[in-house]
Amino acid sequence: MDDRLLAHGIGGAKDLPIPLELAIAGAVAALVVSFTVLAIAWRKPRYDADTSGRPAPAWLDRLTASTPWRVWWRAFGMAALLYVGWAAVAGEDTLINPFLGVFYVLVWVGIVPLSVLFGPVWKAISPSRTINLLLAKVSGSSPGEGLYTYPARLGYWPAVVGLFAFVWLELVYPSSTEVGPVRLWCAVYLGIMLLGGAMFGDRFFAHADPFEVYSTLAGKLSVWGSRDGRLLIRSPLANLDTVKALPGLVGVVAVLFGSTAFDSFADSTPWVQFIQSSSIDTTVLNNLALLAFCVAVGAILAIATMVTGVGKGVRRSTLPDLFAHSVVPIIVGYIVAHYLAYLVEYGQTTIIQLSDPLSRGDNYLGTADLSVNRWLSYHPSFLARLKVLAVVAGHVLGVIAAHDRRSGCCRPSTS
């Protein structure tokens, strides 16, 4: 029966709702901590990208800058692409095909904790970057050079489109758990990346690859930074302050945050009952709701930042992107809350499935006989507390980041 395709998302049971009193306690804690911290400690900006952080140990700097290190991770990324691509092309269209778990769980969810721990990991393993690099080597050009210069005013907007395309596939598209459509999505994604790389050089990936933009943003909450080519160790908040406020950053956080909120909302009883009683097609309604959530988050953020007082020489229209970085810790907090059990348990399932890419009982990686540890699911009140803690910490860090940015750049001259 496990081999059968059940047309409804992957991962089976979802987490229990957070008890109301726990949610209230969390909200109170977030408010109290935010105000206390800001009132006591944050009277002046603390973070300056030019001076913050201290150099990482020399051996670590040498290791991470070395060619074998970089080649190893590029090779890992390419090997993973080929192996999983093989499962996607030659494997069977069932839920035990590891392609789906790798795509939705290990990559999309796993990218967040990995980036928070190790920095911008996708950039290091990105197959599109690697292929672009190889093509440049073959043709004798530089991977940084394309036919055109990447237009600065596009900023992160191409990544906003890519991220929305992903969350649409995951949360709205009815056949999101069938191998064929997901494989097509990946093929189109890779095609666009390679085309963009050829046209604009590898600057394109930093602005348009949805996975790289997501990973690099989450990586700003790590302790790893760099300045003038040297590896730095920084506090995550100082690191977060180095996010460049390019056009479209507000769109990136709006899609990431809005889609997570939609995912929770879509399981709520009122919404389920509404779409099941409505004469309008379910998919249409879900499409509209996903879009509405993302637009609403972006609009609220834009309006809220633009109505604040500004100092001389700061244009109001720049404020949404200037403050969007402060939503990143909140996104990470909600991702932890929303996906932790899913990542831990479906992640294990995926690693087990990876041994059998063609669904015929192979054990290539030696993981086929492992079993999934479901401790987290069997301890729902521990899980609920962990989730509240993640969300509260995300909010507090977000408030601090926004406050520091405001006291640094935009304080009205009267205060």
Next chain:
Amino acid sequence: MIRTTPARSRGLVTLVLTAALGLGAAGCGGDAEPAGTDESTSSTPTSLASESPSESAGSPTETPTPEAQVIDIMITGDQVVPNGERVEAKAGEELILRITSDAPGEIHVHSTPEQVLPHAAGTTEVPLTIDQPGVVEVESHELHLVIVQLEVR
């Protein structure tokens, strides 16, 4: 205004952060335990579930009917009743889906692992046991409609 040195205030921040978060978590811990459980009286749901499901209280094997929770389901035309409601259920305990349908079909239970329950036309009583806590959608496969979301604790 009290002016604090950066180093001192940074220590303060850490202190306040840890204290308040710890307090928040501890405070929640206190009331969370009795709140979420309406039926299980003495033992906490976590410890109960983490032991073996077989030793769950009661005697489901001997007399399933008087104690088992029954969920009445009506499937007529392209409509289901209940329509996506939340229903509380207990992990590891058998419940009965009493399905009245005008056509044979399949109920998909999106538990971990997933379960498929076929039913005939007319009234069918289908037993269902879910071991792993969580929110589980019970769906009519033919109509693609969620009948109930079980909150399994």
